[in-house]
Amino acid sequence: MSKTAMFSNHKYIAFETIVIKEVRRFSRIWLQTLVPPVITIGLYFVIFGNLVGRRIGNMGGYDYMDFIVPGLIMMSVIQNSYSNVVSSFFSHKFQRSIEELLVSPVPNYIILLGFIVGGMARGLAVGGIVTAVAILFGGLTIESPLITLSVILLTSTVFSMAGFINAIFANSFDDISIIPTFVLTPLIYLGGVFYSIQLLPPFWQTVSGLNPIFYMVNTFRYGILGSSDVDVYWAFIILSVLIAVLFTACIWLLRNGRGLRS
Amino acid sequence: MTVAIAITELRKTYANGFEALKGISLEVEQGDFFALLGPNGAGKSTTIGVISTLVNKTGGSVEVFGRNVDTHIFETKLDFGVVPQEVNFSQFERVKDIVLTQAGYYGLPRALANKRCEKYLRKLGLWEKRNDQSRSLSGGMKRRLMIARALIHEPRLLILDEPTAGVDIELRRSMWEFLTEINESGTTIILTTHYLEEAEQLCRNIAIIDKGRIVENTSMKQLLSELDSQVYIIDTSNDLTGKFEQIAGTEYELTGVTYQPVDEHCIEVTITAGVQLNSVFKIMEALDVKVLAMRNKSNRLEQLFISKLSQNQ
Ligand SMILES: Nc1ncnc2c1ncn2[C@@H]1O[C@H](COP(=O)(O)OP(=O)(O)O)[C@@H](O)[C@H]1O
Ligand SMILES: [Mg+2]
Numbered sequence: 001m002s003k004t005a006m007f008s009n010h011k012y013i014a015f016e017t018i019v020i021k022e023v024r025r026f027s028r029i030w031l032q033t034l035v036p037p038v039i040t041i042g043l044y045f046v047i048f049g050n051l052v053g054r055r056i057g058n059m060g061g062y063d064y065m066d067f068i069v070p071g072l073i074m075m076s077v078i079q080n081s082y083s084n085v086v087s088s089f090f091s092h093k094f095q096r097s098i099e100e101l102l103v104s105p106v107p108n109y110i111i112l113l114g115f116i117v118g119g120m121a122r123g124l125a126v127g128g129i130v131t132a133v134a135i136l137f138g139g140l141t142i143e144s145p146l147i148t149l150s151v152i153l154l155t156s157t158v159f160s161m162a163g164f165i166n167a168i169f170a171n172s173f174d175d176i177s178i179i180p181t182f183v184l185t186p187l188i189y190l191g192g193v194f195y196s197i198q199l200l201p202p203f204w205q206t207v208s209g210l211n212p213i214f215y216m217v218n219t220f221r222y223g224i225l226g227s228s229d230v231d232v233y234w235a236f237i238i239l240s241v242l243i244a245v246l247f248t249a250c251i252w253l254l255r256n257g258r259g260l261r262s
Numbered sequence: 263m264t265v266a267i268a269i270t271e272l273r274k275t276y277a278n279g280f281e282a283l284k285g286i287s288l289e290v291e292q293g294d295f296f297a298l299l300g301p302n303g304a305g306k307s308t309t310i311g312v313i314s315t316l317v318n319k320t321g322g323s324v325e326v327f328g329r330n331v332d333t334h335i336f337e338t339k340l341d342f343g344v345v346p347q348e349v350n351f352s353q354f355e356r357v358k359d360i361v362l363t364q365a366g367y368y369g370l371p372r373a374l375a376n377k378r379c380e381k382y383l384r385k386l387g388l389w390e391k392r393n394d395q396s397r398s399l400s401g402g403m404k405r406r407l408m409i410a411r412a413l414i415h416e417p418r419l420l421i422l423d424e425p426t427a428g429v430d431i432e433l434r435r436s437m438w439e440f441l442t443e444i445n446e447s448g449t450t451i452i453l454t455t456h457y458l459e460e461a462e463q464l465c466r467n468i469a470i471i472d473k474g475r476i477v478e479n480t481s482m483k484q485l486l487s488e489l490d491s492q493v494y495i496i497d498t499s500n501d502l503t504g505k506f507e508q509i510a511g512t513e514y515e516l517t518g519v520t521y522q523p524v525d526e527h528c529i530e531v532t533i534t535a536g537v538q539l540n541s542v543f544k545i546m547e548a549l550d551v552k553v554l555a556m557r558n559k560s561n562r563l564e565q566l567f568i569s570k571l572s573q574n575q
Contacts, residue, residue, distance in 0.1 A: 009369065010369025011369070013366055013369045013370070014368075017365075017366025020366075024359070028354070092352070095350070095351075096348065096349075096350035097350055097352040099316060099350045100363070101367060102316060103314045103315065103316060103339070103344055104339060104364070105335065105336045105369075106367050107336075257318060261318050262276060262277070262316070262317050
């Protein structure tokens, strides 16, 4: 085998290697990665969906349980995509095993794609389990599979990259929990997971419009239920712009070696 | 002769303003076994960091087998493997997975990766440990795992940063044998060390680095020939008390030979280059001293090293 033939699909093999490594990582520590979100979301179903939800009755024209299911699935996908990349990439930095990649001939965009797909894999794995739990709690019909699937994939991509940037700037384990706690969680909770913004006064409706997660949650809900607080085209434009901006930022940071090369 | 690596006027100033490399130039030929020798903080790891792209250089250039590492990142990276000074693999991965993942980063197809993984883990005595978590390995095994990992893409040039630091004597010897073997099979080797003995035992050519400057760049042979004196320790069966103190000014005195008692049966003799050992034995004979054993005092190279460094003040 000649050297060029041997390495002709180098990039694909390298990409696949990173993805397998990422999936192996979160599967190995499944008690920390897969189980807690499922328990939390299961509790939401029981408490908000069943107990409290029965008293709430109707939200945005749907049964409260039906209303929050899409929001909770989206929440688990966002949190887990982000969390996978931020903790995996930071622990690579912390253990210095990131040097294996930096010294190797793997191009930056392949490194990035590998981690994004790793984050998506965990986001979708947890999202899938949560969906299964939701079905157990009372069934789920999907109005528009295409919109549902595309919005979940794009959202997962966005938050995988956001986690990547967080990890690049992080210098300690504290730094990888600050953003999720103080930025991500509030944005998710205020992003219409639990309520329709029609309940809010006009001023707060406008403020909610500045929260990108609001569009993602509502478009996902549109995909499942067939109605939404937002125009779905806006959501796809916002998602596309975010992906373009974040991808460029990640590549720029990798090329610069920010936090990686001295 | 092909040049494996050519470093020209390499400079590195770290973000805190510290100038770790002050313009170093080096050339290592293909097939060489080359030592970059220097005390702690001399700039050895920084030099290797620049070659392996973990350290962004401030100036200068690096060429690997004739190709500039800045413009031919992909090709040059396939040509070398690096064994870093500090452990840099994931502590939670299995030994085998660490090597196979590296193979994937270099684009090796699965079957070939498996074959080479077995080959190098066996060679480095780690095959039995292949399914263990890497954090359970001893220090020496971790080092060998990093060597196996660096060889998985069979690079033409292997660069090792202090490969035997903190490794016990026995293991150090077996690692030396292994490195000699792969050098003989054609791999160019560059290693950094602060052990003189290591450089002397293994390397054909040597550069001495200190405070970010190359203070000497020559063959090991040439360096050793610069030693202008040899020190021997001689054990005798006589009581030597007072014997050698009295010979100054007598017929037994020899120019270029000095004596330093160690204890009553042992003496240290320093002999300047050019003085025949026979003449020293003749004196011993005449003084009726029975020589039981004689050995070379091994710090002679150290003295030379220290004198090279002190010239770089
Ligand atoms: N990231 C860094 N920032 C600032 N100074 C550094 C950094 N890394 C190394 N140095 C300094 O550069 C000098 C050379 O370091 P190094 O190349 O590691 O030496 P060696 O490997 O020869 O022991 C040392 O004085 C060290 O303190
Ligand atoms: Mg060093």
